[in-house]
Amino acid sequence: MSAPRKALPVINPARCTGCGWCVAVCGPHVLHLQVQAGHKRSVLASEAGCTGCALCAVRCPFDAIEMQRRPAGAPITGE
């Protein structure tokens, strides 16, 4: 049997301004703002907690979030 798949948000750090809109709309509160290289950016803190609802991607005013479908438990980067 194949693993269940769901779409997870992938945040483009070059486009993310750290505005926090995605954090505000995420029901399960799995997006957090983190300071990276002196800039606030959104990061997915828990893949397991993300429902794949895509509200964050829809809400982002800067088009920084892309929903990508992957097997549960697969790494978020590394392609």
Ligand code: SF4
């Ligand atoms: S809404 Fe978009 S730009 Fe704003 S913090 Fe989230 S990913 Fe970054």
Ligand code: SF4
């Ligand atoms: S897809 Fe939904 S649950 Fe997952 S991080 Fe975005 S808003 Fe939160």
